[in-house]
Amino acid sequence: MAGLKNLKKRRRVQVILVAAVALALSTAMIGYAMRDGINFFRAPTQVAEEPPAPNEVFRLGGLVETGTLVRGQGEVITFKVTDGGASIPVSYAGVLPDLFEEGQGMIGTGRYVNGVFEASEILAKHDETYMPKEVTDALKDQGVYQDPNG
Structure with a gap:
């Protein structure tokens, strides 16, 4: 037992x-x-001041700078993202969202390589109402943010 x-x-x-x-x-x-x-998440000013390592994946958000959108050969698209303090060049090979246009908000996921943000994903934000808090805070810090509610 x-x-x-x-x-x-x-x-x-x-x-x-x-x-x-x-x-x-x-x-x-x-x-x-x-x-x-x-x-x-990083704003353009943060990326300009402290560039991340080329192997680090992060999110970049801000406004698509007016006059910088270039649809290149094939599917490569280049533009600049700004928060009013700094502008970061972006390259993206893919189909842009329907709401994507100059002067509008965007968020991209990718890497910062040789001074260019190489995006693997782009999300368009129609107006600041739908932007993440980090993006609106960065825009407010640079004095660019306009409250959509007046």
Whole structure:
């Protein structure tokens, strides 16, 4: 009878150890999967003052500078994004959103390589009502933001 009790105790310890290892493994896998999913937001002035490393993926937001939108050969599009304090050149190979136009807000995800933000994704914002707080705060800091509600 004593042998059966030890066997149950040993089995319980094994189950707990397996569960702990599985939990640690799944936590590590989730962390590894999310490493590229956390994109820090930066305004053009922040990028100009402290350029990020070329391998860092981040989000850039501001207004598409008027007179800078150039639709190049093929699908490469270039333009500048500004927050009133600095302008950052952007290149994007892809289809732009319908609402994308000069003077409107945008948010891009990508990398800053050799002085150009190479966007992998572009989102257009029709007006400041739908802009993220970080973008409106950056525009307010530079005195460019106009409150759509007057």
